[in-house]
Amino acid sequence: MADKAADKAAEKAAPDSARRSERARRAILDAALELIGEMGYPRLTIEAIAARAGVGKQTIYRWWPSKAAVLLDAFTAQGETPQGETPQGETPEGGEPALPDTGDLEADLKLVLRGAVDQMNAPAYDLPARALTAEGLVNPELGAHFVARVLEPGLRLLAERLRAAQDAGQIGRDVDPDVVVELVCGPLTHRWLLRTHPLSHDYADAVVDTALRGILKK
Numbered sequence: 001m002a003d004k005a006a007d008k009a010a011e012k013a014a015p016d017s018a019r020r021s022e023r024a025r026r027a028i029l030d031a032a033l034e035l036i037g038e039m040g041y042p043r044l045t046i047e048a049i050a051a052r053a054g055v056g057k058q059t060i061y062r063w064w065p066s067k068a069a070v071l072l073d074a075f076t077a078q079g080e081t082p083q084g085e086t087p088q089g090e091t092p093e094g095g096e097p098a099l100p101d102t103g104d105l106e107a108d109l110k111l112v113l114r115g116a117v118d119q120m121n122a123p124a125y126d127l128p129a130r131a132l133t134a135e136g137l138v139n140p141e142l143g144a145h146f147v148a149r150v151l152e153p154g155l156r157l158l159a160e161r162l163r164a165a166q167d168a169g170q171i172g173r174d175v176d177p178d179v180v181v182e183l184v185c186g187p188l189t190h191r192w193l194l195r196t197h198p199l200s201h202d203y204a205d206a207v208v209d210t211a212l213r214g215i216l217k218k
Contacts, residue, residue, distance in 0.1 A: 027053040028060055029074035036071065037123065041131035046070075068135045068142050075128040076149050099161040105170055106212055108161065113184060113204035116154075120192045121199055133193065155181050175215050183211045 031052035035044055044067055050057040064070045100108045119125050129150070136143025162177035171180075187207050191199050 024053070024055050024059060025063065028055060028063075028070060029077050032067070032070045032074040033078070033124075033128065036127050036131060041071070041127075041135075044071075066142075068132065068139060071128055072132055072142065072145060072149070075132065078124060099157045101161060101164055103168070105161075105165045105216075106208060109184065109208045109212070110205050112158065112161075113188065113208060114201045116185075116188060117199050117201055117204050120188065126192075130193070155185065158185070170217060171215055172217055180211060180215055183214075184208060 028049060031049045032044070035048055035052055039048070046057050046060050046067055049067065049070060050060055053060075060070065064073065099112055102108055120129070132142070132146050132150070136146045158181045159177040162171065162175075162180050165171045166173060166175070166177070184207055188199065188204065191197055191203065197203070
């Protein structure tokens with residue numbers, strides 16, 4: 001009887017422990033995002049995150065090796081959906097995420113890039129993305145994770161939309177979709193990162209118009 005009672009107690013404790021761990025994890029991720037908005041990345045510390053989250057710093061180090069790793073997880077967990085330089089697209093029921101495909105490549109690309117502009121200008125994206133971009137330059141491992149988790153999903157969807165345009169005969173088979181992705185995303189990233197000029201819908205439209213003049217079949 002005693003053994004059965006102990007087993008039941010253990011079974012009850014396991015979910016409770018998991019829930020506490022998840023609450024602590026969520027509090028840490030939320031704290032990292034709040035603090036980067038308040039103090040900026042250079043002043044952000046593990047100690048500050050722990051204090052805001054109400055946990056010990058050893059709890060953080062048990063799950064993450066650095067403040068950058070915490071921030072990357074916090075950034076990709078926003079809304080429980082990873083964000084990237086381009087919108088991730090809608091997920092049809094039972095299917096994979098996809099970008100709009102109305103048959104009008106120009107309209108679809110402009111819609112996507114306008115969404116990217118809105119996302120990149122939003123503080124929830126701008127502040128952590130700048131910090132992670134800079135950190136990735138001196139931390140190759142983190143930089144690789146940032147590219148894989150934040151950038152590549154959206155870039156891959158754009159390339160797939162361009163391949164669909166090739167299948168529809170709108171773009172020649174000699175055009176490399178990955179190069180076109182860089183043609184349309186590179187200027188937005190340059191203007192966003194260096195703040196050379198305002199990042200706007202009009203600029204996104206101009207980028208699409210310029211790129212399509214070079215790749216659409218006549």
